[in-house]
Amino acid sequence: MTKDLSRLFRPKSIAVVGGGAWCRAVIEQCQKMGFNGAIYPVYPKAAKICGIRAYSGLNQLLEAPDACFVGVNRQATIDVVGTLAKLGAGGAVCFASGFAEAKAEDEAAGGLQSLLLEAAGDMPILGPNCYGFINALDGALLWPDQHGCTTVKSGVAILTQSSNMAINLTMQNRGLPIAYMVTAGNQAQTTQAEMAAALIDDPRVTAIGMHIEGFGDLRAWEMLADKAYAAGKPIVAIKVGQSEQARAATISHTASLAGEDAGAAAFLKRLGIPRLHSLPAFLETLKLLHITGPLPSNRLASISCSGGEASLAADTAIGRSVVFPELNERQKHDLRDALGPMVALANPLDYHTYIWRDGPAMTRAWAAMMDPSVALTLLIVDFPRSDICDAGDWECAIEAALGAKELTGANVAMVATLPELMPEEVAKRLISGGVVPISGLAEAIIAAEAAGSFKSPTSTPVFLESGPDLVCLVSEMDTKRKLSTFGLDTPKGTHVDDKSKLKTAADTLNFPLVLKGEGIAHKTEAGLVALNLKDADQVSEAGINMPCDSFLLEEMISDSVAELLIGVTRDPAHGFVLTLGAGGTLTELLDDSQSLLLPTDENSIKEALTGLKVTNLLNGYRGKAAANLPAILHAVQAVQAYVLANGSHVEEIEINPLICTPTRAVAADALLREAP
Missing domain, CATH: 3.30.470.20 (ATP-grasp fold, B domain)
Incomplete structure (x- = not known):
């Protein structure tokens, strides 16, 4: 992963090549985000676009652009990319579709993608078949559509292969600061792993979230995981898609047990990348990581003004790798001092409503719950609907959360049990004070579990070896012989190739015995297994009833645990x-x-x-x-x-x-x- 993507992702000059509508769309988004670099529309049919001089061709530009949006058809895309590469441009986004993703319907599509790669040479390209990227840190973007990003000083980077999902994720109103939104498209040249590695180099990026359809080059992902861990920038992932190849032609139970997704799950675990399974949990985990970074443990504290919420918090954690430890003596002393004798102390804690509206008392109570032994304290507060209710009475909760954070410096989250009851303006205010606003109690528990599970990537690379073109089923006796040379313990046994020899063979072993017919994988279902045979006559009788002529006779292991x-x-x-x-x-x-x-x-x-x-x-x-x-x-x-x-x-x-x-x-x- 030596590809330099810095000019592409952090451009000081942008070119847009395409029809007037595409040029206008990209330039309008740049202007809306306040991009202050040079913009070069390349469209021969207009003198100006969005008030900016338009050029009839790339060769007329005053400089080689750092980044270029290529919004022309697939054949023309190849020519434009080739010209950009010769000019020394920093990189390009290839918007057009109809390349490798269309091979099933168009035989020429794969060849066109090869020509595109040849034209690009060493110049980085994103896509084809992708929307591009948004850099909300610098207001620089190659993006032809609406989006919900606003400029931020720091934030998370999100990478996805789906442009539509990318648009939707930018529209979140959870207060999550998105520094980069990057779409990968076909990944014909630049992979997701390479993109993420480049974004790690930006000191303003705090964490990375990845929506992954397939890994491709596993070595690139191993390098990415090592780089992210060394930089202290956690990665979380949503992995979709399943591989049927791993199950094809299998005849054992193993493939069905492992499932089509087992390899992907094991690979992410090996990389030290927590896996999320929903977009809300994905966003809330990124928000938690942006503010706190990885949590030091899975120990949580929860405080709410309702016994129902306290019970719900405890129940939501069932089956998750998080714990609510018992209160220690310091917590009990400080909570009793803040709450008085009427409250039963526990974790999760129902502190009742005795101190509601008493900002200093609420601050003391919430700070008392926070302890160095706890990785994250959850303050459960749902805000009323602003369109029909007055949220003024909840100001004390915001001030208490910010005050407790300032007082203790501990990791603290304010959690709305219902996602829609965490207003975005409240979320942004909490984030500015270092408090994590989390939309949804289930999402809070999942995010805490993920943030507390980070570990270093496995240092040994995954074992990769190309497979054979033809395979066959090895006999059980030969299989055991081969594996036993590597240390596998197998029963004492013998091969019998004639039913008439079963009695004689049985007398050479210790009873009870197991008789297996050979030639079929699933022997039990075919009636080719007889257990607990106690003498030679039973062995012979069992063999006569089996529809085969060769057998494996073994001593039975009887003391199984x-x-x-x-x-x-x-x-x-x-x-x-x-x-x-x-x-x-x-x-x-x-x-x-x-x-x-x-x-x-x-x-x-x-x-x-x-x-x-x-x-x-x-x-x-x-x-x-x-x-x-x-x-x-x-x-x-x-x-x-x-x-x-x-x-x-x-x-x-x-x-x-x-x-x-x-x-x-x-x-x-x-x-x-x-x-x-």
């Missing part, structure tokens, strides 16, 4: 996805799994195991023996080691079940698909 699944699938978009889940008959029943990307370390594997519903079984449930955790970790590492050593031809591995006993972790069943 729990059963797990270990699976690895190749994801074309994200590398290799490692899935850990409940195994055996519980696989589909519980839908209980965690996913990681390879390579991973022991601590991450332990964390994933802890996140499973069956973790209580592994730890010894109701006095029963616990599973051997080191043996489980060794089994997972053995599967990983095989993939890392054979990544160019492995497509899929599944161990299901891994039988976990107090002493062992044994691969009772194993599946492998790889190149012949």
Whole structure:
């Protein structure tokens, strides 16, 4: 990511090439934002546009523009971009569509995008098929439509592949200062990761929010995450889109357990980028990060004048990685001093309305709730509708919030339980005093969870290896043989290629035994598994009833504490996805799994195991023996080691079940698909 985007994003001169309507639209937006640099309309059919001299061609300009909006058709876009590159322009926004995104309908579209890249050379371009960007810090923008941004001194940067979503996000009335709004379009040349990396360099940018449809170059994202973490500028993301390729042609349970989105989720976690799932939560998290930066922990305090709101705050946090710790002695003493003996002290706290309108008392009470051990204090206040009510009686709450913030210096948010009951003018006033205005109680909890979850990116790059053109199913016995050489514990067993030899083979092993017919992946459903066979006659009888001629006969593992699944699938978009889940008959029943990307370390594997519903079984449930955790970790590492050593031809591995006993972790069943 060495591309220099500084001239493009922070231009001192702008050119606009296109029809009169497009030229006028972009220039009007620049004038509205107060851009004080040079503007060059390029439109041969007019002498002036918006009072500014128009030029008939780019070669007539007085200088090479720092940034240019190219608003002509797709064929003409290629010529204009080529001319800009020769002039030494700083970069261009390619507005036209009909390039690679239209390949399904137009065979020429992909070739046109290649010609566009060739014309651009080393000159940065955004798009094609994008609206451009808004720089609200300098009032500089290449944007052909209405927007809701106003000039700010600092703020967050938002990047999205959707121009329509970008317009909508600028229209938010939540008080969030947006420094940059950038659309990526096709990302034919400049990727989202490169754009975000360039915006990190602007000291006025406090945090970055990204709407992502696909990652593309994973190495660029790893570099971005490292750069953002080093700069102390947090990134949050909404990731949409699902990859069907990761599930295509799979025959195991692993793909369905992992889901189409598992690789993306695991990659974001690996980057240390919290993931949001709604635009309101996305905006409120960015607002919190803009004011407080990442929170030091997930410990929250909440204070409201209603028991209903206090209970709602506690209930909203259920299932989220946030806690409301008990009040300490200092908090209790100061709260009692501020509130008197009539209030039952707790966290979340209902302070009643005894002190409402008493600004100094409210300030003392709210400051008392704030404590160095708490990452964020939530002051729950809903403002009345200004069109039919008088909000004057709420002035005391604003002053108390600002006063408590000034008194303590703590992280504090004023939260409206209903998003529409946080007026924008109040939000801006609170932000100016360092108080976070949050629209929506659910959004407040989600934002606090995200802001308290930042960690450094994983230092080891994701394992990437191009896959084979042809794969086949390896026999279970050969699969176990291959994996056992990397340390996987497997049952003692033997291969039998004739039903008449089953009795003889059985006598060489210790009963009870398991008999499996070969040649089909899902053996249980096909009636090709017989368990707990206690003598040679039972083995022979079970084999006669199976519709196959070759078998795997193994000693049965009988002292199971729990059963797990270990699976690895190749994801074309994200590398290799490692899935850990409940195994055996519980696989589909519980839908209980965690996913990681390879390579991973022991601590991450332990964390994933802890996140499973069956973790209580592994730890010894109701006095029963616990599973051997080191043996489980060794089994997972053995599967990983095989993939890392054979990544160019492995497509899929599944161990299901891994039988976990107090002493062992044994691969009772194993599946492998790889190149012949």
